[in-house]
Amino acid sequence: MARVRPDSRSDRIQVLVAEQAARRGARAGVVDVCAAAVAALPVGGAGLSAMSRTAASHPLCSTDDISAQLEELQLTLGEGPCVDAFVRGSAVLTPDLLTSELQEHWAVFADAALEAGARAVFALPLQMGAIIPGVLDLYADVPTVLDAEQLADALAFADLATLLLLDTRIVETGTTGGGTAPERGFEDLGAYRAEIDQASGILTVQLGVGIEEAFVRLRAHAYVQGLRLADVAADVVAHRLRLSPDAGPDRTDEET
Amino acid sequence: MNQQLLAKTFVELADNLVADFDLIDFLRLLTDRCVGMLGAGAAGVLLADRDGKLRVMAASDEQVRLLELFQLQNDEGPCLECFRTGAPVIVPDLTREVDRWPRFVTAAHRSGFGAVQALPMRLRDEVVGALNLFRATPGPFDPAATLIAQALADVATISLLQQRTTHRSSVLNEQLQTALNSRVLIEQAKGKLAERQNIDMEQAFTALRGYARSHNRRLVDVARAFINGSEPLAGLGT
Numbered sequence: 001m002a003r004v005r006p007d008s009r010s011d012r013i014q015v016l017v018a019e020q021a022a023r024r025g026a027r028a029g030v031v032d033v034c035a036a037a038v039a040a041l042p043v044g045g046a047g048l049s050a051m052s053r054t055a056a057s058h059p060l061c062s063t064d065d066i067s068a069q070l071e072e073l074q075l076t077l078g079e080g081p082c083v084d085a086f087v088r089g090s091a092v093l094t095p096d097l098l099t100s101e102l103q104e105h106w107a108v109f110a111d112a113a114l115e116a117g118a119r120a121v122f123a124l125p126l127q128m129g130a131i132i133p134g135v136l137d138l139y140a141d142v143p144t145v146l147d148a149e150q151l152a153d154a155l156a157f158a159d160l161a162t163l164l165l166l167d168t169r170i171v172e173t174g175t176t177g178g179g180t181a182p183e184r185g186f187e188d189l190g191a192y193r194a195e196i197d198q199a200s201g202i203l204t205v206q207l208g209v210g211i212e213e214a215f216v217r218l219r220a221h222a223y224v225q226g227l228r229l230a231d232v233a234a235d236v237v238a239h240r241l242r243l244s245p246d247a248g249p250d251r252t253d254e255e256t
Numbered sequence: 257m258n259q260q261l262l263a264k265t266f267v268e269l270a271d272n273l274v275a276d277f278d279l280i281d282f283l284r285l286l287t288d289r290c291v292g293m294l295g296a297g298a299a300g301v302l303l304a305d306r307d308g309k310l311r312v313m314a315a316s317d318e319q320v321r322l323l324e325l326f327q328l329q330n331d332e333g334p335c336l337e338c339f340r341t342g343a344p345v346i347v348p349d350l351t352r353e354v355d356r357w358p359r360f361v362t363a364a365h366r367s368g369f370g371a372v373q374a375l376p377m378r379l380r381d382e383v384v385g386a387l388n389l390f391r392a393t394p395g396p397f398d399p400a401a402t403l404i405a406q407a408l409a410d411v412a413t414i415s416l417l418q419q420r421t422t423h424r425s426s427v428l429n430e431q432l433q434t435a436l437n438s439r440v441l442i443e444q445a446k447g448k449l450a451e452r453q454n455i456d457m458e459q460a461f462t463a464l465r466g467y468a469r470s471h472n473r474r475l476v477d478v479a480r481a482f483i484n485g486s487e488p489l490a491g492l493g494t
Contacts, residue, residue, distance in 0.1 A: 008309065053484065089480075090434055129440035130483035155433050194321070194443045198457060201447020201483070211444055211483050237447070237457070 283314035338374035
């Protein structure tokens with residue numbers, strides 16, 4: 001039986017996450033990313049925390065008790081791979097917590113995590129430039145090294161979780177007005193669109209908000225108007241479209 | 257050719273082997289010097305992401321960035337061919353290649369380019385991307401300049417790949433992921449600065465890079481601090 005083989009890693013990861021969501025009978029969310037990551041990678045559990053520089057960080061989901069403990073521990077202690085991944089903006093891969101330098105680096109967390117039953121811990125920032133809304137944590141109960149393929153998969157799970165997490169913010173802000181839900185997944189980034197990121201930067205000034213909020217507003221606008229994100233971004237960059245903090249969007253080409 | 261500038265460029269590129277590595281700044285230096293030194297009208301760098309898909313990582317100007325994107329979207333052109341085969345693709349006269357790359361030749365012509373050469377960024381068997389030089393007028397490329405361009409591409413590749421060995425437990429995948437993310441970060445910062453100072457994206461990039469250089473900091477760190485507003489950056493309007 002021939003099965004369609006998705007040709008890119010991100011497509012394949014999206015399918016895995018969608019399958020988990022279907023099993024739950026719900027829209028895909030970060031909880032499905034955790035479940036799919038555990039099924040696909042040599043890890044015992046996964047957890048995901050929302051992170052912020054300005055507000056309190058908090059755990060969002062976990063696949064088992066150990067994962068839940070690891071999330072709580074790091075946010076309580078303010079140390080651990082998850083915290084480092086957030087601060088540094090890069091993946092923190094710890095194949096074995098029982099190494100002396102790590103015990104020194106995370107004086108309290110290392111022992112507590114071992115106590116909880118974790119031996120290897122991998123923290124992957126959910127990241128889009130300066131936007132880091134959270135961190136995906138994976139653990140294994142034996143010393144574990146992720147090979148290049150597994151690491152690439154883990155990074156792809158984190159990428160998908162980034163968008164899913166930001167999507168929930170769109171729904172929370174009610175910007176979609178109960179209309180069509182955001183489409184899933186990435187637009188084809190094979191041709192990476194610098195305009196999307198430039199437009200997010202522009203909107204931080206126009207709206208007087210942080211970069212994460214700016215990106216969420218950009219996406220929300222695209223959804224509400226039924227436009228492609230790349231097209232809306234191009235309009236913002238070309239000054240054909242301005243968003244204002246209170247009122248709706250102004251199309252500058254209609255004003256003149 | 258300006259021998260002094262050439263020597264300086266190699267030193268600058270090699271500096272990255274020891275100093276704090278800033279990939280975006282580094283690749284931009286590479287494209288800018290190909291233009292300033294080797295008589296190219298424009299230059300671009302494509303690197304492969306973890307799916308093996310090429311992405312535009314640096315371009316000396318907006319025209320060439322769009323043309324590189326065009327190649328990726330249409331899946332045809334000399335840069336893609338160079339990446340796939342790992343061999344240089346040299347096209348002194350694009351009008352002769354209409355059959356080979358119909359859409360690309362049209363787009364290149366519209367952008368004002370008549371000749372192109374694509375040089376592989378490779379180390380032994382591993383091809384990580386391509387350096388592309390564009391020129392307005394058709395005609396043969398100076399073989400000496402081509403050799404130098406390939407040497408620059410080689411130094412860049414070595415510099416890129418050696419990042420793998422200097423960072424514990426990281427692989428090229430992750431390096432490129434970090435590089436792509438740096439690119440996103442810098443675009444976000446460009447947008448913010450351009451809007452704030454009412455300048456274009458190119459001027460915004462020049463200002464950010466100028467600030468990073470004069471303060472001896474990495475471009476990505478400056479971009480992050482600027483976006484987050486986490487510290488005052490005199491001259492960038494914070």
